[in-house]
Amino acid sequence: xxxxxxxxxxxxxxxxxxxxDTAAEMATVAGREIKKLPALRGRTxxxxxxxxxxxxxxxxxxxxxxxxxxxxxxxxxxxxxxKGESLKDTALTLQAMGADAVVVRHPASGAPHRLANWxxxxxxxxxxxxxxxxxxxxxxxxxxxxRLGRLAGLSVAVVGDVLHSxxxxxxxxxxxxLGAKVTLVGPPTLIPVDITAALAPGTDVSYDLDSVLPxxxxxxxxxxxxERMNDSYFPSAREYARRYGLDGPRMRxxxxxxxxxxxxxxxxxxxxxxxxADSPRSTIVEQVTNGVSVRMAVLYLLLGGxxx
Amino acid sequence: MTAYLITSVSxxxxxxxxxxxxxxxxxxxxxxxxxxxxxxxxxxxxxxxxGLVDLHTHLREPGREDAETVESGSRAAALxxxxxxxxMANTSPVADTAGVVEQVWRLxxxxxxxxxxxxxxxxxxxxxxxxxxxxxxxxxxxxxRIFSDDGHCVADPKLMRRALEYVKAFDGIIAQHAEEPxxxxxxxxxxxxxxxRLGLIGWPAVAEEAIIARDVLLAEHVGSRLHxxxxxxxxxxxxxxxxxxxxxxxxxxxxxxxxxxxxxRAETYDPVFKVNPPLRTAADITALRAALADGVIDVIxxxxxxxxxxxxxxxxxxxxxxxxGLETALxxxxxxxxxxxxxxxxxxxxxxxxxxxLPGHGVDPAPGVPANLTLIDPAARRxxxxxxxxxxxxxxxxxxxxxxxxxxxxxxxxxxxVLDGKAVx
Numbered sequence: 001x002x003x004x005x006x007x008x009x010x011x012x013x014x015x016x017x018x019x020x021d022t023a024a025e026m027a028t029v030a031g032r033e034i035k036k037l038p039a040l041r042g043r044t045x046x047x048x049x050x051x052x053x054x055x056x057x058x059x060x061x062x063x064x065x066x067x068x069x070x071x072x073x074x075x076x077x078x079x080x081x082x083k084g085e086s087l088k089d090t091a092l093t094l095q096a097m098g099a100d101a102v103v104v105r106h107p108a109s110g111a112p113h114r115l116a117n118w119x120x121x122x123x124x125x126x127x128x129x130x131x132x133x134x135x136x137x138x139x140x141x142x143x144x145x146x147r148l149g150r151l152a153g154l155s156v157a158v159v160g161d162v163l164h165s166x167x168x169x170x171x172x173x174x175x176x177x178l179g180a181k182v183t184l185v186g187p188p189t190l191i192p193v194d195i196t197a198a199l200a201p202g203t204d205v206s207y208d209l210d211s212v213l214p215x216x217x218x219x220x221x222x223x224x225x226x227e228r229m230n231d232s233y234f235p236s237a238r239e240y241a242r243r244y245g246l247d248g249p250r251m252r253x254x255x256x257x258x259x260x261x262x263x264x265x266x267x268x269x270x271x272x273x274x275x276x277a278d279s280p281r282s283t284i285v286e287q288v289t290n291g292v293s294v295r296m297a298v299l300y301l302l303l304g305g306x307x308x
Numbered sequence: 309m310t311a312y313l314i315t316s317v318s319x320x321x322x323x324x325x326x327x328x329x330x331x332x333x334x335x336x337x338x339x340x341x342x343x344x345x346x347x348x349x350x351x352x353x354x355x356x357x358x359g360l361v362d363l364h365t366h367l368r369e370p371g372r373e374d375a376e377t378v379e380s381g382s383r384a385a386a387l388x389x390x391x392x393x394x395x396m397a398n399t400s401p402v403a404d405t406a407g408v409v410e411q412v413w414r415l416x417x418x419x420x421x422x423x424x425x426x427x428x429x430x431x432x433x434x435x436x437x438x439x440x441x442x443x444x445x446x447x448x449x450x451x452x453r454i455f456s457d458d459g460h461c462v463a464d465p466k467l468m469r470r471a472l473e474y475v476k477a478f479d480g481i482i483a484q485h486a487e488e489p490x491x492x493x494x495x496x497x498x499x500x501x502x503x504x505r506l507g508l509i510g511w512p513a514v515a516e517e518a519i520i521a522r523d524v525l526l527a528e529h530v531g532s533r534l535h536x537x538x539x540x541x542x543x544x545x546x547x548x549x550x551x552x553x554x555x556x557x558x559x560x561x562x563x564x565x566x567x568x569x570x571x572x573r574a575e576t577y578d579p580v581f582k583v584n585p586p587l588r589t590a591a592d593i594t595a596l597r598a599a600l601a602d603g604v605i606d607v608i609x610x611x612x613x614x615x616x617x618x619x620x621x622x623x624x625x626x627x628x629x630x631x632x633g634l635e636t637a638l639x640x641x642x643x644x645x646x647x648x649x650x651x652x653x654x655x656x657x658x659x660x661x662x663x664x665x666l667p668g669h670g671v672d673p674a675p676g677v678p679a680n681l682t683l684i685d686p687a688a689r690r691x692x693x694x695x696x697x698x699x700x701x702x703x704x705x706x707x708x709x710x711x712x713x714x715x716x717x718x719x720x721x722x723x724x725x726v727l728d729g730k731a732v733x
Contacts, residue, residue, distance in 0.1 A: 088621055
């Protein structure tokens with residue numbers, strides 16, 4: 001097993017599949033009356049969050065607690081330069097406390113990679129800047145596999161602000177490794193340069209959502225911040241929603257079996273309408289549930305729970 | 309004053325000969341010299357070059373003496389084979405008045421390891437809003453001729469035009485940090501495949517090229533001298549080639565790191581590789597090397613940018629941009645260009661001395677010229693250890709790399725500043 005989980009690229013197909021299979025076992029725990037395993041008893045997991053992210057933090061917290069780990073939540077808002085302790089000093093502090101794993105969310109891309117140089121424990125990237133969010137990609141893959149029965153050969157459309165999305169980067173890397181075909185869809189201003197060469201050669205790019213939908217098994221809608229229009233990425237929220245938002249009529253262009261995903265939090269009415277978000281095709285709530293199982297699997301495997 | 313007799317030394321790559329240094333000048337050049345009173349340096353296998361001249365050095369004093377001082381930077385320069393450096397204006401306070409440039413100039417004189425020629429800011433506080441007192445800096449004891457807001461671009465086209473025009477009165481030159489700021493907001497590295505993969509905001513090549521294109525046209529329009537700092541892209545080379553063919557009075561520099569390192573270095577997120585302009589691609593390196601050989605780029609300048617440990621041992625986005633250069637520049641040039649001694653002398657000594665207007669520098673050793681020269685052992689190889697550098701900072705991108713060439717000695721007006729590879733003070 002790998003020591004850190006920093007990027008979707010850290011996972012080969014076998015390792016990713018092992019995590020998804022382990023997550024499926026972990027999911028059975030959630031159905032029990034006592035939702036707890038002793039696997040990580042006596043181990044310490046630190047949630048080091050430099051950004052507000054209640055859903056990701058509590059997902060990791062629940063995962064670690066269900067494995068009986070001791071959980072320390074360390075909220076360190078504010079950049080290391082402007083105020084407070086540097087990331088390195090924080091890392092040395094966590095090291096001195098004997099953290100076995102550090103789950104880090106940080107506004108700066110690459111911060112988990114830096115942290116991994118300074119601590120002996122495992123580092124799990126829980127979202128770094130506009131870079132990656134590998135456990136989100138794992139829970140998305142898990143959800144697709146659970147709903148559609150496979151990953152190899154699936155056509156997955158990832159729609160929206162790819163440029164600023166750590167979810168998109170990790171999904172492209174992981175889904176490509178697992179044999180799915182990804183098409184990135186959005187206005188050209190929100191598709192980063194050389195994305196195909198940068199991440200996965202088999203990836204497609206389209207600026208036309210309607211042409212992609214009839215062949216998609218999965219549509220993953222990314223959160224788009226309204227403020228992006230102030231930086232001329234698109235003219236207005238209304239135009240964005242009209243060209244790239246998923247509404248009822250568009251949803252009905254999808255194949256019968258296709259599912260709609262969103263990593264949350266949603267902007268209802270912007271990238272997705274309530275009709276779509278609340279439809280049976282939507283996996284949004286399942287994604288949250290699966291997130292706990294997948295993070296249990298990641299912590300369990302990284303901390304060597306399977307070697308005991 | 310001690311005399312020095314350097315025996316069997318190759319002057320700028322020519323057949324070995326002897327060099328006698330006496331009373332601050334090169335007294336004699338020729339085979340079989342003898343001078344009983346002189347200290348003899350065996351120059352066998354060594355190459356003598358005119359002392360190197362750096363058009364682009366950050367000495368950090370006043371303001372960030374924890375990162376570098378005029379003295380420590382001067383020592384690093386001498387150890388790198390330099391006899392003159394041009395000190396950039398982005399200190400704290402900014403070198404935008406006669407008082408500050410004279411302070412830097414005086415500190416350089418006191419250190420007496422290289423000639424420190426201050427560069428003055430173009431605009432007050434580097435703010436890009438109104439002209440600093442360029443004439444007062446020109447008339448000061450520091451005799452400033454190069455003006456630059458380096459670190460910031462003089463982005464306002466009207467202000468740039470006025471600056472170019474105004475310095476004609478004292479044969480000044482504007483050295484532009486070419487970066488259209490609206491195209492590089494929040495930028496962290498070269499915009500391309502690697503920035504996309506790393507999720508770092510890109511610094512597109514066009515942000516540099518658009519400013520250079522504008523500035524060469526402005527310089528042509530007002531008939532002024534423009535110098536372009538740290539050219540980093542293939543497209544910039546093409547713009548410069550076009551401008552030079554039209555007869556625009558433009559010169560350009562490239563840094564050692566832009567000749568050697570690519571944006572892939574960012575993949576570790578180690579900010580020692582964060583620099584502005586950013587490391588570019590292999591195709592850019594190829595174009596920059598070709599431009600250096602054919603003269604579209606006139607100068608190798610270090611952009612030596614010392615930073616304190618805490619400004620680099622952090623997240624990439626929060627780190628300050630810049631890397632050390634003075635103590636490794638000659639080795640990188642040798643690595644990139646090979647033993648093309650005349651080309652190295654031209655790009656690292658003669659041309660920068662000419663652009664900066666530094667009399668006595670950039671002149672090949674010959675009878676009667678000031679003895680500003682350096683001796684290089686081209687056969688030596690050395691492994692760069694950050695802790696062994698003379699700079700106060702440690703942010704070299706070449707840590708633990710093995711590079712060709714070693715500076716054996718450097719002379720400033722006949723006085724050694726470096727002997728046996730060590731600074732004399």
